[in-house]
Amino acid sequence: MTTYTISQAAQASGISVRTLHHYDAIQLLVPSRRSDNGYRRYTEADLNRLADILFYRALGFSLKQIDRVLKDQTDHRVTLLREQKQRIDEHIARLQAMREQLVINLEQEENTMKTKDMFNALNGFDPDQYEEEVQQRWGGTDAYKESAQRTKHYDKEDWARYQRDADALNQNMATLIQNGYAATSDEAVAVVEQMRQLIDTWFYPCSRAMHAQLGEMYVMDERFSASYDNLQPGLARFIMQATAANLAKNGE
Amino acid sequence: MTTYTISQAAQASGISVRTLHHYDAIQLLVPSRRSDNGYRRYTEADLNRLADILFYRALGFSLKQIDRVLKDQTDHRVTLLREQKQRIDEHIARLQAMREQLVINLEQEENTMKTKDMFNALNGFDPDQYEEEVQQRWGGTDAYKESAQRTKHYDKEDWARYQRDADALNQNMATLIQNGYAATSDEAVAVVEQMRQLIDTWFYPCSRAMHAQLGEMYVMDERFSASYDNLQPGLARFIMQATAANLAKNGE
DNA sequence: CTAAGCTCTGACCCAACGTCAGGGTCAAGA
DNA sequence: TCTTGACCCTGACGTTGGGTCAGAGCTTAG
Numbered sequence: 340m341t342t343y344t345i346s347q348a349a350q351a352s353g354i355s356v357r358t359l360h361h362y363d364a365i366q367l368l369v370p371s372r373r374s375d376n377g378y379r380r381y382t383e384a385d386l387n388r389l390a391d392i393l394f395y396r397a398l399g400f401s402l403k404q405i406d407r408v409l410k411d412q413t414d415h416r417v418t419l420l421r422e423q424k425q426r427i428d429e430h431i432a433r434l435q436a437m438r439e440q441l442v443i444n445l446e447q448e449e450n451t452m453k454t455k456d457m458f459n460a461l462n463g464f465d466p467d468q469y470e471e472e473v474q475q476r477w478g479g480t481d482a483y484k485e486s487a488q489r490t491k492h493y494d495k496e497d498w499a500r501y502q503r504d505a506d507a508l509n510q511n512m513a514t515l516i517q518n519g520y521a522a523t524s525d526e527a528v529a530v531v532e533q534m535r536q537l538i539d540t541w542f543y544p545c546s547r548a549m550h551a552q553l554g555e556m557y558v559m560d561e562r563f564s565a566s567y568d569n570l571q572p573g574l575a576r577f578i579m580q581a582t583a584a585n586l587a588k589n590g591e
Numbered sequence: 592m593t594t595y596t597i598s599q600a601a602q603a604s605g606i607s608v609r610t611l612h613h614y615d616a617i618q619l620l621v622p623s624r625r626s627d628n629g630y631r632r633y634t635e636a637d638l639n640r641l642a643d644i645l646f647y648r649a650l651g652f653s654l655k656q657i658d659r660v661l662k663d664q665t666d667h668r669v670t671l672l673r674e675q676k677q678r679i680d681e682h683i684a685r686l687q688a689m690r691e692q693l694v695i696n697l698e699q700e701e702n703t704m705k706t707k708d709m710f711n712a713l714n715g716f717d718p719d720q721y722e723e724e725v726q727q728r729w730g731g732t733d734a735y736k737e738s739a740q741r742t743k744h745y746d747k748e749d750w751a752r753y754q755r756d757a758d759a760l761n762q763n764m765a766t767l768i769q770n771g772y773a774a775t776s777d778e779a780v781a782v783v784e785q786m787r788q789l790i791d792t793w794f795y796p797c798s799r800a801m802h803a804q805l806g807e808m809y810v811m812d813e814r815f816s817a818s819y820d821n822l823q824p825g826l827a828r829f830i831m832q833a834t835a836a837n838l839a840k841n842g843e
Numbered sequence: 844c845t846a847a848g849c850t851c852t853g854a855c856c857c858a859a860c861g862t863c864a865g866g867g868t869c870a871a872g873a
Numbered sequence: 874t875c876t877t878g879a880c881c882c883t884g885a886c887g888t889t890g891g892g893t894c895a896g897a898g899c900t901t902a903g
Contacts (some may be wrong), residue, residue: 346880354882361860377880398696399689403860417700424693431686434679437651441676444650448669579867598849610850613891628899630850654890 342380352389367406368392399427412481489542508534512578514573517540522580528588531581547586554582594624594632604641620644636691651679738794753793760786764830765823774832780840783833799838806834 349356362368363379368389370379375491381389388409395405400423408419511530520526531550538545545553567575601608611679612621616629620641633641640661649659652675660671683684763782772778783802790797797805819827 344880350601355860357860357862360883365859376881377883378868397689399686417697420693420697420700424690424697426687427690427693431683431690434686437649438676438679438683441650441672441679445672445676448672450705467811481688596849607891608850609891609893617890628850629852630899 342382342383343386345370345379345381347388349385351386354393362392362402365402367402376501398423427509444575454517501537504537505534508537509570509574511571512581513574516571516573516577523584527577527581531578531585532589534578535585536580546591547582547589548553548591551579551582551586554579594634596637597622597631598631599739600633600641602639603638604645606645613719614641614654617654619654623683644728650675740828741794757786760789761819761826764833764843765826768823768825768829773828775836779829780837783837784841786830787834787837798843799834799841800843803831803838804831804832806831 340479343351343418345359350357354493359379363370368385370385372380374380391409392402392405395408396402400408400419404423407487408416411419474535508530512527512534513563515524515527515530531554532547535547535550538550567578595603597608597611601611610629611620615622620637622637623634624632626632644654644657647660648654651673652660656671656675660668663671760782764779764786767776767779767782781804786798787797787799787802789805791804819830
């Protein structure tokens, strides 16, 4: 009778030696013989059983279940198969629910990403990946071109530095709102002027008139205003009014 | 500031206390405070983080991944979500392949079940569940009716007893084949006569002529002969020949 | 004062192996 | 004959996400 060593058995069935050790340990597949030196010897019958095991394993049965299935001669098997199908169907249903949620989430994230990118395009972030919308809406403007030129050479730290400064200014503005300052107050105008200068230094020449236009955009586009108002309700509109006041008080 | 005990936090979010212990242990959710006696106190912020954790858990992220996702502010998140969707899609595909295999297998098993049931209908097993084919092919015969009548009152032990006797006779017959006896030998005929009597006592009056017919059926229908030949190659044909010999030697 | 109902930490358990570690066996080549 | 390399063995720990005690402390109501 021809027998196989453990590595032969493993290779023949495409599993690891460790797996066969495991199946032996849990008595799922005990090789029929051992050679004198204690090596496992697998017979053809053993390999057949192994094939059955792997078959049911591929169907998602647990090793414990497989043991039962192979003991149970044919009768109860149909029930077990049906139960397993049931389990798999439920599992699939669960995963499909997850998938749906993920898709919904991705759409949301992508929307806010787009919004951010539109903003970033005007402020200079790399719009390469979202060319469609950004290019269509802003691609023709001089500001866009200048911004795209300059920012090409910025690195991570540059971005982080800018982000920090911008966040600080937004935070200042939010504080003003909380303390009851008007958008036309000198304090608000001072902050918005700093905002303008920040854009000016980092991205493109931004006049007060242009900044006022930008402020309007913040309000018009819900996706912008949402992200601002997230920080502080009414912030988008407040900034818009401040840009206008800045233009009125200090000229172009 | 209102805080929550561990059991309150658990109940509020529908998870176990042990789970919160675990999340604390792996630093996924460390409660902001402990009270003087060492009890965990969860703040609202903690519960918010917990909600996020459970949200991503529901999407199939591992706890380790969740930790990263919650650290990573928004940017890398889209990538992670996309990767997760990818994993889930693959998982679904695998499960659907399993499902297909299971369905195919179930169809096969159901076919062999039907065969067995046809046999059982003539030998008396409850054919209720497979009425279609069994009824169509055998429903009109007297033997079927008689069998159906009698077996209605058999219980599990009756069936087991019958099964044991039948198995023993089949085994006897197999042994005769192995030892080179002819189907027409007195020994084979003796066994087949016992088989006939078994049917006679358990199910319906079965003459030798009828038994010969039955024997023919064993051979004709591949589904029958396969299950007999499984026990011993050539067994189905051997029994058929023996039933014929029995009829010839001993009359109707 | 005691029992009930919380809480704590520590520790073992599950499934299906992967991955060493430490140590034998065997055949071929120097 | 000795060594090298390719196999083989057992034993044991790690992984994931908690479940399930066990032993012990705190607080509160009866």
